[in-house]
Amino acid sequence: MPIASAVLELVPRLYRETGLPIPAPRGVLSGWASGLGLPRRGRLLLYTGGLYQLAPYIKAMVSALARLEKRGGGRLLGAAARLGLGRLVRPPRSEEGYGAEVLRSIVALLRAAGHEPAFLGEEEMYSGILLHDLGFDDLFAEHAERLAKLLQASGAETIVYPDPHTGVVLRELLPEYTGYEPNAVSYLELLDQALRDGELSLTKRDRGSLVIHDPCLYARGLGVVEQPRRLLEAAGYRVLEPRRSRGATACCGGPVAALSPGLALAIAEERLRELAAEAQRVAVLCPVCYTSLSRAARGAVEVRDVALYLAEALPAAEG
Amino acid sequence: MPVASLRALLDEAVEEAVSAALDPGVREALRRASLNALEAIPRAERGAGGLVEELRRRVRRAKEEAAARLDHYIEEAMESLRRVGARPVLVQEPREAVEYVAGLAGRGPVVFSKSMTAEELGLRRGLEERGIEVWETDLGELLVQLSGGKPMHAIAPAVHLTREEAARLVREGLGAPVPEDAAPEEIVAAVRRFLRGKFVHASLGVSGANALAADTGAIVLVENEGNIRLVTGLPPVHVAVAGVEKIVPSIEDAFAVALLEAINAGLYPPTYINVIAGPSSTADIEHHRVRGAHGPRELHVLLVDNGRREAAKTWLRDILRCIRCGRCQWECPVWRVAGNHWGGRVYGGPMGVLWTAVTEGVEKAAALAQLCLGCRACDVVCPMEIPLSRTIRRLKRLAAEAVH
Numbered sequence: 222m223p224i225a226s227a228v229l230e231l232v233p234r235l236y237r238e239t240g241l242p243i244p245a246p247r248g249v250l251s252g253w254a255s256g257l258g259l260p261r262r263g264r265l266l267l268y269t270g271g272l273y274q275l276a277p278y279i280k281a282m283v284s285a286l287a288r289l290e291k292r293g294g295g296r297l298l299g300a301a302a303r304l305g306l307g308r309l310v311r312p313p314r315s316e317e318g319y320g321a322e323v324l325r326s327i328v329a330l331l332r333a334a335g336h337e338p339a340f341l342g343e344e345e346m347y348s349g350i351l352l353h354d355l356g357f358d359d360l361f362a363e364h365a366e367r368l369a370k371l372l373q374a375s376g377a378e379t380i381v382y383p384d385p386h387t388g389v390v391l392r393e394l395l396p397e398y399t400g401y402e403p404n405a406v407s408y409l410e411l412l413d414q415a416l417r418d419g420e421l422s423l424t425k426r427d428r429g430s431l432v433i434h435d436p437c438l439y440a441r442g443l444g445v446v447e448q449p450r451r452l453l454e455a456a457g458y459r460v461l462e463p464r465r466s467r468g469a470t471a472c473c474g475g476p477v478a479a480l481s482p483g484l485a486l487a488i489a490e491e492r493l494r495e496l497a498a499e500a501q502r503v504a505v506l507c508p509v510c511y512t513s514l515s516r517a518a519r520g521a522v523e524v525r526d527v528a529l530y531l532a533e534a535l536p537a538a539e540g
Numbered sequence: 541m542p543v544a545s546l547r548a549l550l551d552e553a554v555e556e557a558v559s560a561a562l563d564p565g566v567r568e569a570l571r572r573a574s575l576n577a578l579e580a581i582p583r584a585e586r587g588a589g590g591l592v593e594e595l596r597r598r599v600r601r602a603k604e605e606a607a608a609r610l611d612h613y614i615e616e617a618m619e620s621l622r623r624v625g626a627r628p629v630l631v632q633e634p635r636e637a638v639e640y641v642a643g644l645a646g647r648g649p650v651v652f653s654k655s656m657t658a659e660e661l662g663l664r665r666g667l668e669e670r671g672i673e674v675w676e677t678d679l680g681e682l683l684v685q686l687s688g689g690k691p692m693h694a695i696a697p698a699v700h701l702t703r704e705e706a707a708r709l710v711r712e713g714l715g716a717p718v719p720e721d722a723a724p725e726e727i728v729a730a731v732r733r734f735l736r737g738k739f740v741h742a743s744l745g746v747s748g749a750n751a752l753a754a755d756t757g758a759i760v761l762v763e764n765e766g767n768i769r770l771v772t773g774l775p776p777v778h779v780a781v782a783g784v785e786k787i788v789p790s791i792e793d794a795f796a797v798a799l800l801e802a803i804n805a806g807l808y809p810p811t812y813i814n815v816i817a818g819p820s821s822t823a824d825i826e827h828h829r830v831r832g833a834h835g836p837r838e839l840h841v842l843l844v845d846n847g848r849r850e851a852a853k854t855w856l857r858d859i860l861r862c863i864r865c866g867r868c869q870w871e872c873p874v875w876r877v878a879g880n881h882w883g884g885r886v887y888g889g890p891m892g893v894l895w896t897a898v899t900e901g902v903e904k905a906a907a908l909a910q911l912c913l914g915c916r917a918c919d920v921v922c923p924m925e926i927p928l929s930r931t932i933r934r935l936k937r938l939a940a941e942a943v944h
Contacts (some may be wrong), residue, residue, distance in 0.1 A: 223550070223551035223554040223558075225550045225551055225553075225554040225910065226551050227941050228938070228942050229550065229939070230944075233944050250630065262808040279936070307784075316827065323876075352913055354933075354937070355664075355936065355940055356909075356910070356933065356936030356937040356939055356940030356941070357944060358937050358940070359943070359944075437914075438916075440917040441915075441917070441919070441920060442916065464575075469871075469920070470917075471915075471917065472874055472913045472917065473542040474779065474873060474875045474913065475913075476913040476914055476915070477910075477913055480550075480910055480911065481554045481557070481558055481911065483561065483876070484554065484557055484558050484561050484874070484877070486563075487561035487562065487567070487877040487878075488873045488874065488876075490568075491571065491873065491877060494872070496728045527565070
C-alpha cells in the first residue's frame with residue numbers, strides 16, 4: 222500500500238509545527254556541539270544544515286514508513302501522525318549519536334588543520350532541502366529568506382558546510398531564491414587545501430582498502446571529487462573506485478526514501494552491489510547516502526562517513 | 541490540479557514502480573542490459589571518434605531550430621512530401637491516426653517495424669480491435685506484442701525478458717517448434733521463418749521515422765535487423781508515423797540524427813540507414829513516370845501532434861529535442877530497478893516523465909516526477925543537453941502545490 226501521497230501531505234505540516242521535515246527531539250540541531258567550546262561568532266562559520274543530526278531520525282522514520290508501505294499504507298500513516306510520530310520513529314541507541322560523532326570529527330579535523338570554526342548553537346537552522354526537493358517552493362522560499370538573514374547576520378566571511386545537500390542550498394539555492402551568495406566551501410575542500418599547504422598532518426600508515434561512494438551533488442554539482450580521495454590516501458587508505466564513480470556516480474536512492482522506502486531500498490541495493498564488488502568497506506560523504514546504504518548493507522558491509530575514517534588518522538587519535 | 545486525483549496518481553505511480561523493483565527477474569534483466577549498454581555505447585562512441593561531438597552539435601542546433609518554428613517546419617515538410625508524391629496528414633490525437641490507418645489496411649496482414657510513436661497512438665492495438673491481423677517485426681517488439689506487455693526501453697523494448705521467456709513466447713505465440721532451452725540463434729531463426737510470409741502478403745507496412753527532412757520530405761530510418769527495409773519496401777502501401785518533433789530542417793540533419801541514434805544504441809556504423817522520399821516509381825518506359833514499381837505505390841506520412849505543438853510554446857519545449865536514444869534510462873537509478881514501469885504509459889525513465897507531460901498531460905507527469913531522485917545522472921549523459929532533472933523538478937512543484 223503506497224504511502225507517498227500521505228507523506229507528501231505530512232512533510233509540510235511537520236515543518237510548520239517544528240521547523241523540521243521529520244519528527245526529531247527539540248535541540249537536535251545544536252546538542253552535538255556541547256562541550257566543544259565552539260565560539261558563536263568567527264570568520265569561519267560551520268553551518269551544518271541539520272542533515273547529519275537528523276540522519277538517525279531519517280533512518281528510523283524510513284524504517285517505520287517501510288513497514289507501513291508493506292502493510293497499512295497511507296491511511297495508517299495518517300492515524301500514526303495524529304498519535305504523534307515521535308514515538309514511532311525513535312532510532313536505536315547505537316545509531317542515535319551517528320550525526321554527532323561525524324560532526325565532532327569534522328570539528329576535530331578542522332582544528333587539526335588550523336581552523337577554529339564558529340557555530341550558531343541553538344540558532345542553528347535546518348537547510349530546508351527536503352522542502353525544495355519535494356517541490357514545496359513557496360515554503361522553501363520563505364525558509365531560504367530566514368536562513369539567508371541568519372547567515373548574513375553571523376558576520377562570517379566563509380561558511381563551511383559538512384554535506385552536499387547543505388552545499389547545494391548554500392551555493393545554488395540561496396543565490397537563486399534570495400540573491401544572497403555566501404562564500405561557502407565544503408570542509409573537505411578546506412582540509413585538502415590545508416593538507417597541500419602542509420598545515421594538516423595525517424598519520425599515514427597502511428589502513429587497508431575502502432571503496433568510495435561519490436554523492437551525486439558533490440560529483441555533478443559542487444566539484445568535490447578529488448579532495449576526499451587525496452585526504453584518504455594521505456591517511457594511508459587505498460581508495461578503490463566502483464563501476465560508476467566520480468561524475469558518473471550512481472545515486473543511493475535516499476531522495477525517494479520518504480515517498481517509497483521499498484523503491485529506495487531497491488536502488489540502494491543495486492548501488493551497494495557495485496560498491497561491495499570492490500571492498501567490504503564503503504566511505505560515504507553524505508548523511509543521506511549513509512542512511513540508504515547502511516539500510517541496504519544490513520551490517521554485512523561496513524558503511525561509514527569519510528570524516529570518521531579521516532579522524533582515525535589524526536595524531537591525537539593515533540595516540 | 542485536484543488533490544484527490546493527484547493523490548491517486550501518485551500512489552498508483554509508486555505502486556507500479558515498487559512492484560517492478562521488487563520483481564527479481566526484472567531487476568536481473570535490467571541489471572544485465574544496463575551493464576552491457578555501459579560498455580557498448582562508449583565503444584560505439586570510440587568507433588565514431590570526433591564525429592560524436594559534431595553530430596551532437598548539429599542535431600542539437602537542428603532540433604532547437606525546428607522546435608522554435610515548429611508550425612513553419614510542419615508546413616514546409618508537408619509541401620516537400622507532396623512534391624515527392626507522398627501523402628502527408630497532420631493528426632491531432634490517437635483516434636484519428638487509428639482510423640486513418642485502419643482505412644488503408646484492408647484485411648491485412650499489417651506489418652509494423654518498431655515505433656514508439658505508433659505505441660503512443662495505440663496503433664497496433666487499435667487495428668487489432670478492428671479485427672485486422674497485425675505483426676510487429678522488430679524482434680524485441682514482437683516479444684512485447686506476444687507477452688501482452690509494454691516496451692521497456694526506447695531502443696531495447698524487451699530488455700526485461702530472459703531468453704527462456706523469449707523462447708516460450710515464440711513457441712506459444714507463433715506455434716514455432718522452439719525448445720525451452722533454445723539458444724538466441726534458434727529463436728531468431730524461428731521468428732524469421734514465421735515473418736517471411738507475413739512480409740510478402742502484407743497489405744500495409746507501418747514504420748516510424750527517426751527523422752523527417754523538411755527541405756526534401758526525406759524520411760530517415762536507422763536499424764540493424766533489416767525488418768524496416770522489408771516493412772517499408774515489400775507491401776504495396778507504406779505508412780510512416782512521425783511525431784512532429786522528428787522534423788529537422790535539412791536532409792543532412794536527418795542523416796546526423798540517424799548516425800547519432802546508432803551510436804547511442806551502441807552499434808556504429810549502423811547496419812542499415814534507410815532513406816525514403818516518396819513512393820517507389822519507374823520511368824523506364826518512354827520516360828513516363830509510373831508510381832509503384834517494386835516498392836510501395838503509396839506512401840502516407842502521419843505527422844503526429846498529440847500535445848507537441850502546445851508543448852513547443854511552453855517550458856516543456858526542451859523535451860522536443862529528445863531523440864529518444866534512451867541514454868538517460870540506462871543511467872537513471874530509478875529506471876534501472878523499475879524499467880518503463882516508471883515514467884508513463886508508453887515512455888519511461890527521465891525522458892519518459894517529460895514525454896508523458898507532453899502527450900498525456902502535466903497532472904499525470906507531476907505525480908511521476910515525485911519519484912525522481914534529482915541525482916542529475918540523466919543531465920550528464922543526454923546528448924541533446926536537455927535539462928531533464930530541472931524540468932522534472934518543475935513538475936514536482938505542480939504536485940506539491942496541489943497537496944499543499
